[in-house]
Amino acid sequence: MAHWLTTILLLVPLGGALLVSIAPLPAYWLGSLAALVSLVEVGFWIDAAGRFHFGDPSLQLDQRASWFSDLHVSWHVGQYAFSLWLVGMTVVVMAACTIYGWWVGRTRARLYFALMLLLTGAIVGVFTAQDLLLFYAFFEAMLIPLYVLIGVWGGPARMRATLTFVVYTVVGSLLMLAAIVAYGLHEHTFDLTQLPQRSSTWLFLGFVIAFAIKAPLFPFHGWLPDAYRESPPEVAAILSGVVSKAGLYGLLRIAIPKFPTVAHDWRVVLLVLASISLVYGSLLAFRAPDFRGVVMYSSLAQSGLIVLGLFAFDDLGFDGAVLQMVNHALISAALFLLAGMIERRTSTGELRLLGGMARGRPMLATVVMTTGIISLAVPLSTSFAGEFLILAGVFQQHWAWAVVGATGIVLAAMYMLRAISAVLHQDVGSAVPDAALDLRAGELAVVVPLVLCLVGLSAWPNLVSGHAFGAGHATQQVETGLSFPVGWTGYVPEAK
Amino acid sequence: MISTPHVDWLALSPPLALLGAAGLLLMVAVFVPRRMRMPVAAFVGFAGFVAAFVFAVVVAARSPHAQTLIHDSMFRDRWSALAQVLLAGSGAVAVLLSVGERWGDEHVAEYYALLTAAGAGMTFFVEAANLMTLFLGLEWFSIGLYVLTAIDIVLIGSLEAGLKYLVVGAVGSATLLFGSALVYGRSGQLAFDRIGASGHGHDAMFVVGLAMIIAGLAFKSSAAPFHMWTPDAYQGAPTPVTAFMASATKIAALVVSYRVLSSAFPQDAWLWRWTIAGIACASLAWGNIGALVQRNVKRILAYSSISHAGFMLIAVAAANQLGARALQYYLIPYAAMSLGAFAVVAARERELGVPVTLQNLAGFGWERPFLGVAMWTFMLGFLGFPLTGGFIGKFYVFAAAYDHGFWWLIVVGVVATMVSAYYYLGIVRAMYFRESADLTLAPSGGSPPREVLLSAGVTVCLVVTVGSFFAVQPLIDVARAAAHALPL
Secondary structure (H helix, E strand, O other): OHHHHHHHHHHHHHHHHHHHHHOOOOHHHHHHHHHHHHHHHHHHHHHHHHHOOOOOOOOEEEEEEEEEOOOOEEEEEEEOHHHHHHHHHHHHHHHHHHHHHHHHOOOOHHHHHHHHHHHHHHHHHHHHEOEHHHHHHHHHHOHHHHHHHHHHHOOOOHHHHHHHHHHHHHHHHHHHHHHHHHHHHHHOOOEOOOOOOOOOHHHHHHHHHHHHHHOOOOOOOOOHHHHHHHOOHHHHHHHHHHHHHHHHHHHHHHHHHHOHHHHHHOHHHHHHHHHHHHHHHHHHHHHOOEHHHHHHHHHHHHHHHHHHHHOOOOHHHHHHHHHHHHHHHHHHHHHHHHHHHHHHHHOOOEHHHOOOOOOOOHHHHHHHHHHHHHHOOOOOOHHHHHHHHHHHHHHHHOHHHHHHHHHHHHHHHHHHHHHHHHHHOOOOOOOOOOOOOOOOHHHHHHHHHHHHHHHHHHHOOHHHHOOOOOOOOHHHHHHOOOOOOOOOOOOOOOOO | OOOOOOOOHHHHHHHHHHHHHHHHHHHHHHHOOHHHHHHHHHHHHHHHHHHHHHHHHHHHHHOOOOEEEOOOOEEEOHHHHHHHHHHHHHHHHHHHHHOOOOOOOOOHHHHHHHHHHHHHHHHHHOOEOEHHHHHHHHHHHHHHHHHHHOOOOOOOOHHHHHHHHHHHHHHHHHHHHHHHHHHHHHHOOOEHHHHHHOOOOOOHHHHHHHHHHHHHHHHHOOOOOOOOOHHHHHHHOOHHHHHHHHHHHHHHHHHHHHHHHHHHOHHHHHHHHHHHHHHHHHHHHHHHHHHHOOOEHHHHHHHHHHHHHHHHHHHHHHOOHHHHHHHHHHHHHHHHHHHHHHHHHHHHHHHHOOOOEOHHHOOHHHHOHHHHHHHHHHHHHHHOOOOOHHHHHHHHHHHHHHHHOOHHHHHHHHHHHHHHHHHHHHHHHHHHOOOHHHOOOOOOOOOOOOOHHHHHHHHHHHHHHHHHHHOHHHHHHHHHHHHOOOOO
């Protein structure tokens, strides 16, 4: 069973997508079917987490079968501890977004829910694929549902948004394809656990650019404003919450472990880009005219912060980066969904037309406030823990990076408090009708679990950060290529 | 007493089956009463292709070792047998698409007779082992296609397209013939392997002959700069014919190119490798840039077929076992995607009664969910996205290029793919992101009856396109067996 678990995590949403696309049911029941499938997926993840040996740094729950042998490509899926957390955040966020889509009652339900489940499968695939070509297949497969989800259910300027999104993404991923072909054929295997480390700058850049576009990292973020603004809110939540993590995961799983020397040589460049993303993104968020703008530029900033952690090449940095990926996925998904809920009530997200929404709407005020406070890394919150680890890690490189990071955190407080107060407090905005309701039960059912996850992590952030790389040093594991030979004996299970 | 050569009838059975069907169809045209003619003719045509398919499978299974027949004029090996399987399969699907075409019962039997005759010519062509049979096969199927292109005289542009195709195609055939004459004149040999063994590698006349043979074959595979007939012919021909041309002609021409170049001109390999690589780059550039500015969907697909000729020529330029395997594999999803895409265009065309442009695809994806999703899959397959065989095909082609050291061809292919995303996704955008209300067309009065046969054809194409992504290993094993027949 344990060997099948990762495969099951992939097959459940893909099978669900197929089921939804052919089941002869009315729209409402299609939505409930999709919601059920996404919850079943969460259940399987909990099972997987229960069977996981967190002390063991090697690949677990893995399954391997040859796909085509002459080029040594195989179906190889499995999870490291950090992949398990990323899969977990994916299934939780995807479940919330699918249920939100159901609650909102999206039109053309059959295609919509089939695409949502397909997307779930593709993202889980990215985080679990242990074969380079399989990884690429899932990475590309994410694009198809996103393209249509934005293009069909998006806002008025969706045509331009999809075009920029596709152009950026396709350019990046095809550069990666060229790198994959050259890398895998040269080494006669595409298996990530067997691929030896290389020191080719070209291959490294082929991967890093693709991941930097996905993350996004300055200056590859040109697709971000249109895509995030024109998407339906739950799709924006997925884009910024989990899809962007695919790029960051790629850095952690492929770019750094497989090209450690090049990564060291290029770390200053990456750290500079990350710092620019952090500060520039925060400033843009501070100047953004609408609520979604704040959230979307803050996710550019957060990507920068996480990259700072990854390229710190330090245990604290890696642990913090993984924790912060999970945090940010939950925070930004919750915030984008809240943005959607606010837009439903006021038909605008513009901050100057909003205001005073806290009065008479306690639920909305509480949820927005809690999420916002956690997102600005107030002490005792989980993102404080994540950001602190990242800063402590990058401090080892040079104190200046830590100063940049700290500046980012200060700016985060500024833009987030500005947004919260513009929505909830001040005078009642002209776009806020008196009849605008508080959050309904269905909406609470979507966001409250996300917020509860965040509160839980705030109580025990070590759950993720202390269990992301198994026993031993994260740095050592990452820099030796995250490839453990069969029979690796570094892990000694505790005697019971 | 004159000794007659031993004839291996089994090896000749695929072309003979189709030829028999063609003959029978001419009888149908005369003897079967008018109102029965259409279904009977379609059935006979379909049966002919299915028979050829079965025979080709049998030949492939029973020919583990390559051999030549009838005084070295034909090959019996898995390379040609696999191509015949694909050709017969394409033909059978093309018959399914043709049934709903709106021509009356006027020339319907003759249409299927020409289709099967052209199919017979192609299955003969891919078996060719010397310059005579090569030219014979080429002319045989080309003449069939010229007439097929112009067969619907009511359709605007059909006659014009047929004439253009005829003139340009004749130039191509003449070039091939001239080149063959030069090669024969210098080497004194007709059979490919003997030409290869004759040792005239670097002779000027020989090389000119080689260049002309490459040009003649490139006309048929519609590779740039010999592609100029393609958009017009594809646009003007009845859509089922276009579907057949796009898949089958490409299969035949590319498979034969690989064989001729590798077996007859091994000494000039460095020369034709670079030439083919150049043609591949030209096709990739021209096909993709040309497609960007088109509005007519058939023309877009025509330019896309030029660019795919470029992709497959990368495999030819690599000239290694991996490349041969890559070509045979690539052709499987490619044929399915081409047939399927044109089938969907045909369905829309019959619905609206006007040529299909990006504009009047609006809302199609919502009105006809199955055809919409199918078209979407074919476009993603052309683009080389996962979950379709197009992805694996491109990957193999790139692998073959890398194996030979042509890494720069990978870069060209990658850039071409980036450009092609614009128009392939443009078709998806046209189908899904606009409402039918955007359609500026007078309603033609009710939706046409559902075409079961066309849907069946599309289903087959869909299964092959997606199935070839999952079943890579068995297909590659078959392609590997085929590639072993070539002297690489």
